[in-house]
Amino acid sequence: MTDQKLAIVVLAAGQGTRMKSSLPKLLHPIAGLPLVSHVLATAAALDAQSVVTVVRYERERVVEVVSAQLPESIIVDQDEIPGTGRAVEQAVDALPADFDGDVLVVNGDVPLLDAETLAQFVAAHRESAASATVMSAVYDDATGYGRIVRGDSGAFDAIVEQKDATPEQLAIGEGNAGIYVFSAAALREQLGKLTTDNAQGEKYLTDVIGLLRAAGSDVSAVPVAEAWLVAGVNDRAQLAEAGLRLNALIVRGWQLAGVTIQDPASTWIDLKAKLAPDVTVLPGTQILGSTVVETGAIIGPDTTLRDCEIGEGAEVRRSDATLAVVGAAATVGPFAFLRPGTILGTDGKIGAFVETKNAKIGTGSKVPHLSYVGDATIGEQSNIGAGSIFANYDGVNKHSSQIGSHVRTGSHGVFVAPITIGDGAYTGAGTVVRKNVPAGALAINVAPQRNMDGWVHANRAGSAADDAAQAASA
Template sequence: MTDARLAIIVLAAGQGTRMKSSLPKLLHPLAGVPIVSHVLATARALDAAHVITVVRHERDLLAAVVAQDLPESTIIDQDEIPGTGRAVEQAVAALPAGWDGDVLVINGDVPLLNASTLASFIASHRTGAAAGTVLSAYPDDATGYGRIIRSVEGVFDRIVEQKDATDAELAVTEINAGVYLFGLAELRKQLAQLTTANAQGEKYLTDVIELLRRAGSEVSAVPVADAWIVAGINDRAQLGDTAQKLNALIVRGWQLAGVTVQDPATTWIDLKAVLAADVTLLPGTQIEGATVVATGAIVGPDTTLRDCEIGEGARVNRTDATLAVIEAGASVGPFSYLRPNTVLGADGKIGAFVETKNAQIGAGSKVPHLSYVGDATVGVESNIGAGTIFANYDGVAKHHSAIGSHVRTGSHNVFVAPITIGDGAYTGAGTVVRKNVPAGALAINVAPQRNMDGWVETNRAGTAAATAAAASSTTETGE
């Protein structure tokens, strides 16, 4: 049910320079979705009356993600005045006239922050008498965070940003987690008092806490149970740390749902993936995007699946696949490369060192070894011989090959598209098929073998091959 007295402000205007990237920090992927998408999902789960997202740098890119993930959010562009205080000031001004309630402020770079933690935080604020409440934490390393300053009696007094902190304040291990909850009326009043008189020349939202204290209002700092929940991302190292933590949570969730993960440390699963009970993931497996894996399937080792569908009981071994469908009981690998729009029918096989692209391979059909199958359809129960190439490109356009059902093709064939091979047809080893093959026919165009006796001894005299040939000839004649 919608919390009619709650508004959420998501701060997404930071430049993220420490990422050293042309891509905005909040759009870097984490478990298959942008960092900010995790925060937007949490905001949606709280079902607030109003959500406002503040953007600035690369605003169009960020706004597009916000519009997709949380379309009910109002998007505000931060102006030239820097700082989180200014961002919140602009967001508050965008709230509907006449609305009153609590304003929750969260940063867009805290992807592990969950709705359960925030719900408890909101409840703590509402059951107390504080005009403003801050979420705090005790991380192993407080570097980079604002410090929670308390009196000798332990009463929360203010927040000091690291660049403005004294040595004594830097020694404090309780940090500001960047999550705030204020009553709207008090927040509006104190935002109007903010200045840029600090080391950064910014309007700090943290100064609102001290202003509330000076005005005689009560403020509160509520520690979170686990510091990792509020870990922010400012650089690639923190992105890597957060990715590992999030992946461990995702993997454990699937383990508890009945998925066997042999080596959690080397198995990566994206947030949108769906795995059935009794799936087995072997070491080195990456399940990316919206991949779906049905019950009984075994994936890995050393396999990457991107937006694939894996059928019940299928086996995928040492394979890289994108936008592919592998139906029930089928087998793929090892060392297979499945490109988009590959479909392998039930109980079919794509074997070692096979590449496929835009290929529909029917139930029970097999491409066992060393082949390229592109822009093709293969019927049911056909066998494509080793070393077969579907020559689909003429230098200008791609062409289609249609292979029927119950076809048997010889090793080292080339199918020059466009080509059709009818049901039940055979092709001989080494055949280059340039014309359609009727159903039930045998196609063969290899020239008769011609043996030129004595050629090596005549044309390669003095070589080891010539010596061996001469010795063999002597043995055969009995001389």
């Protein structure tokens, strides 16, 4: 049920200069999703009446991600007046004029904060009947955070920024997490009083808390269970820390769901990936994007899958695959490279040092060793000899090859596309196939072997090879 009394404001206007990146901070990914997408997914889970996302820096790029993740979000462009207070002021203006519920304000760079924690936070605010509630966290080292100052009774008194804090206040471990929920009416009233009369020339949202307290309104502070839940990402180091924490949660979740993960520390699984019970993931493995792995499959070690489908009981070892499908009971690797468009049928094989691209390999068919298969269709129960090359590019255009079922090709073959090899056909070792091969035929390149007796003695006299040959002749 939609919470008609809740609106959510996502602050996504900042540049994030400490990232030192051409990519906007909020678009840097963890667990396969941009930072802001994690926040938007959490906001969507709360099922609020409205979600407003405030944007500014690299607007078009950010809006593209926001619209893909949460199409119903209202987009608000922050104007030339800087500061979080101004961002929230514009966001509230975008809400229906008669909205009289609660406004939850979250930052777009806090990817680990979950919906359950936010729901409890909103519930605590409503239970207290306060005009505003501040989310806080208890830190081992609160340096850099505004301190939550409480009175003798333990009730919230004020937020004191570090630069303004006394030594006693600096010793406080409870800091402002930068997440708030306000009564809409109280928020509207105080936002209009914000000014840019400060050293930075910004409208600060924290000033609303001070204005509410000065007006005699009740404000409460609710500490979050773990400080890492509200950790913001401001630089690459914090990005890595957040990614590591989230990955540990994802890996543990799959372990509890019945997936064997031998080494969680070296295993990375994106948020959208799906693993069935009794999958085994070996060390050094990355399961990325929307990859789906069915029951009984063994992935790894040292394997990367991105947006792949891995069938029941399949095995992929020491390989890299993107946008590929591996059928049930099929095997891949070691050291295979499956590029987009690869489809390996049930019980098929792509072996050591094989590269495939736009290749459809049928049930039971095998490409065991040292081969390149590009723009090709291979039927069922066929075997492609070691060192085979599908020459699919003529320098201008790509062409396709069609290989039938129960075909056997000799080692070191070259198939010059476009080419068709019929069912049950054979090709000899070292054959360059330039013409279609009928079903059941043998294709060979006629080049009789010629042995030149005495060539080594005549041309390499006195060499070790000559000595060995003379001894063998004697």
